[in-house]
Amino acid sequence: xxxxxxxxxxxxxxxxxxxxxxxxxxxxxxxxxxxxxxxxxxxxxxxxxxxxxxxxxxxxxxxxxxxxxxxxxxxxxxxxxxxxxxxxxxxxxxxxxxxxxxxxxxxxxxxxxxxxxxxxxxxxxxxxxxxxxxxxxxxxxxxxxxxxxxxxxxxxxx
Numbered sequence: 724x725x726x727x728x729x730x731x732x733x734x735x736x737x738x739x740x741x742x743x744x745x746x747x748x749x750x751x752x753x754x755x756x757x758x759x760x761x762x763x764x765x766x767x768x769x770x771x772x773x774x775x776x777x778x779x780x781x782x783x784x785x786x787x788x789x790x791x792x793x794x795x796x797x798x799x800x801x802x803x804x805x806x807x808x809x810x811x812x813x814x815x816x817x818x819x820x821x822x823x824x825x826x827x828x829x830x831x832x833x834x835x836x837x838x839x840x841x842x843x844x845x846x847x848x849x850x851x852x853x854x855x856x857x858x859x860x861x862x863x864x865x866x867x868x869x870x871x872x873x874x875x876x877x878x879x880x881x
Contacts, residue, residue, distance in 0.1 A: 725782040727866070728761055728796035733780070735766035735797030737870030739863060740830075744790045744817065746881045753790025754881055757825070758783050760816040761794055768802030768811075795866055798832065807843030810835040810851050817879050825879040832873075833859040 729735070744759070746752040762781040764770050771779040780799075784792045799811045810831050817826040831838055831851050839852035850856055863872035 724785065726784055726794055728763070728780055728782040728794050730779075731866065733765070733797050735800070737865035737868050738796050738798045738860070739793065739865045739870065739872045740796070740813070740858070740875055741793045741872070742791065742875035742877060744786045744792065744877045744879065747878050748881065750878055752881075753786070753788075754879070755786055755788045755790060756820040757786045757790075757879075758818040759786065759792055759794075759877075760818065761796070761813060763796065763799040763813050764802055764811070766797060766800045768800040768809075770802075798860070798871060801835070801837055804843045807841065808837045809844055809849075810837035810842055812851070815877070817877060819881070826877065828856060828877075830875060831857045833857050 744754045744757055746754055760783050765780060773781050784794050786792045799813065801808045801811045812829040812831045815828050815830060819825050829849060842849060842851040858873040858875055860871040860873045863870055865872065
């Protein structure tokens with residue numbers, strides 16, 4: 724459990740993601756006490772084994788009473804697959820308070836040249852052309868440094 728996913732000395736542009744988790748029944752009721760598991764590649768597009776790396780670039784955040792959450796990390800890099808690159812993204816898994824799995828998704832970044840048709844992974848696995856999964860970033864101070872900030876709205880069945 725930690726809000727700061729990337730260590731202060733992790734290479735890359737600092738990123739603050741602020742979000743809310745809402746009930747799909749009305750897209751308005753905040754969901755409290757849910758866990759959001761986050762993992763990502765480093766700035767060079769490499770993933771690191773959780774246990775072997777001290778959970779580098781991975782963490783869990785609990786939603787507050789108002790359904791809100793925040794995490795600080797770095798903007799991940801894209802990575803190469805066999806034929807094409809994958810766009811930079813954060814992977815999220817949402818768990819209900821009872822442990823039930825509610826969502827597994829990838830969140831992409833606006834302006835990435837590898838979104839949509841240029842993505843080597845398409846539906847039904849990846850949806851980098853879905854505007855609800857693409858986060859716009861703006862300049863911000865993050866962890867005392869220049870970085871980026873994005874807002875995220877997640878909707879799941881309670």
